[in-house]
Amino acid sequence: MQIKPSSYFLMLILLFTGAVIGSSLTFRYFESALLPLIIGGLVFILGSFELWRELAAGKAAPRTGDEPDVKRSKIGSTLAWLLGFAGAVYLAGFLITVPLYLLSYLRWRKRSWPTAIAVAAFTTIAIYGIFEIGFRAELWKGLIFS
């Protein structure tokens, strides 16, 4: 029996709703637990039905179809940049990471140095001006520098 990627996602949903139902059973007041039980129960039942349908379908045509390798690698690289940016922000803070990220990303996309530097500088100044000066919101300085 071939398990499709969508079935794994459904299993995650079922796991989550199972946790919701289990957690709501520990609530002190029945009225508080009622809504999570109802919604969680409904989602669990419908999700189980959908999972059974998918597993029973076996080698039926997948919902999304076969994705070409190019598209898969594009999604992978996009996610890698997303996670890398998030990690760098956590370590070094916004004001250091943002210009470095923009510069490196645009250079990786084969943009020219003047374009990459201009976009990085403009975006960093705009973010600093709008958030730190305009909204007086202190941006994250990073684990290293805080």
Add this chain to the structure above:
Amino acid sequence: ILVGARDVVHHWWLWARSAVIGYVVGVLPGVGPGTSSWIAYGHAKQTSRHPERFGTGCVEGVIAPEASNGASTAGDLLVTMAFGVPGSLGMAVMMGGFILVGVNPGPVMMAKNLDLALTLLLGVALANIIAGLICLAGSRSLAKIAFIHLDFLYPIVLTIIFVAAFVTAGTMLDVAMVIIMAFLGLAMDRFGYSRPAMALGFIMGGLFEYYFFRSVLTSGPLFFLTPICMVMVVMMIVLFSYPYLRRVWQGRARN
């Protein structure tokens, strides 16, 4: 530009029908302007004398969805303000803004903040007129925005999202939540789950829980057995089951 305006006048009946479709669909909670545009497009194609021209730049295929798209905002706003039920994702976000400043959309808002409600209505009407004038004046320049390459849009938009997520509560946990939601959204898009429906449920969840809790405290767990609730439950069952029943009836009629 004026040729486009003349086309709308020439197809005024299609424009009117599409606007009504958009308004009615906009009134339905959770059904956004995207849906109304598709319905209006389908209706325009079905009622057109030349349906084969649709998909080749036929002006009717532009007039119908755009008229519907604009009209659905009015329907969305009506439902959002009068009943406190957001008609679309945009209205759900606006409702969140209302609640943040202490205005609760719904019948109470119509009674206590009628001036705000009327201001919004006039604002929407005026916004459409002003937007039309701006578009007429700057359409050539504005069209160039559509040509900004994804190489520039993606990193800039991502940066703004992360910064905005952080400054909301000043904690990096919100940025982590953005990443988790990004993966969730990607999975939902890949496997065919509705992301607008989830966002709508996320925003409405708190309100739903509050009123549900009040109903249970007032009338007990079987509060839905009251006459008004029963009528609404029956209506919901009919609405949900109608597409399936219709398919069954049509299948039987064909046989």
